[in-house]
Amino acid sequence: MEIKEASFLSATTNVDEIPIPELEEFAFIGRSNVGKSSLINMLCNRRKLAHTSSTPGKTQCINRFLVDQGWIITDLPGYGFAKVSKTKRAALEAMINGYIRRAPGMTLLFVLLDARHPLQQIDLDFLIRLGNWQVPFAIVLTKSDKLSKTALERQSASLRESVSQYWDPLPPFFVVSSLTGEGRKELLDYIGSIRSKKF
Ligand code: GTP
Ligand code: MG
Numbered sequence: 479m480e481i482k483e484a485s486f487l488s489a490t491t492n493v494d495e496i497p498i499p500e501l502e503e504f505a506f507i508g509r510s511n512v513g514k515s516s517l518i519n520m521l522c523n524r525r526k527l528a529h530t531s532s533t534p535g536k537t538q539c540i541n542r543f544l545v546d547q548g549w550i551i552t553d554l555p556g557y558g559f560a561k562v563s564k565t566k567r568a569a570l571e572a573m574i575n576g577y578i579r580r581a582p583g584m585t586l587l588f589v590l591l592d593a594r595h596p597l598q599q600i601d602l603d604f605l606i607r608l609g610n611w612q613v614p615f616a617i618v619l620t621k622s623d624k625l626s627k628t629a630l631e632r633q634s635a636s637l638r639e640s641v642s643q644y645w646d647p648l649p650p651f652f653v654v655s656s657l658t659g660e661g662r663k664e665l666l667d668y669i670g671s672i673r674s675k676k677f
Pocket of ligand 2: 514530553555
């Protein structure tokens with residue numbers, strides 16, 4: 479599958495403001511700075527559709543993009559961002575969780591994990607919550623360009639192993655780099671395969 483056109487649809491912090499979309503929606507979530515907004519730009523072939531930053535905590539709203547007039551990509555704020563007040567963090571988490579649970583709008587959530595690190599407790603807690611809420615998800619390892627081929631294979635195997643201790647069968651796994659475009663085709667084809675099953 480290829481994306482021909484993507485445009486900004488809405489940005490909000492109030493989940494209730496967002497109508498349950500009639501269109502299918504694929505959302506991107508993960509720890510702050512893991513590369514969600516960069517991945518969305520890479521998938522859409524646009525440099526500045528979603529705002530990115532080297533400073534964690536850039537995305538603070540639920541940002542939605544309309545793709546090819548037919549489906550929606552959602553850029554969510556990162557979880558676990560340490561440099562905000564407890565109150566602000568709790569509000570952000572409530573917003574993210576409220577949004578994610580607002581099925582049936584959500585078709586699939588891509589949970590991004592930095593390929594360089596072992597599975598963190600905060601990611602595991604998040605995945606377990608998704609399991610409890612029965613939110614369908616796939617896992618995406620980001621920033622693959624930062625590792626050598628051997629290190630990437632080792633990390634990927636180790637992360638699969640960690641996740642498989644909690645999920646059987648293993649959720650779909652992807653490895654991407656927004657810098658080199660690795661994994662773009664696989665991810666888009668996967669989205670395409672889910673969409674073609676439904677329509
Ligand atoms: P928040 O919105 O703050 O939660 O962050 P985010 O997950 O949207 O991350 P963002 O896309 O803003 O990227 C964070 C930083 O990582 C930026 O400096 C990006 O340039 C860098 N980055 C993202 N993806 C990649 C990648 O695939 N490779 C490399 N080398 N850097 C990346
Ligand atoms: Mg972001």
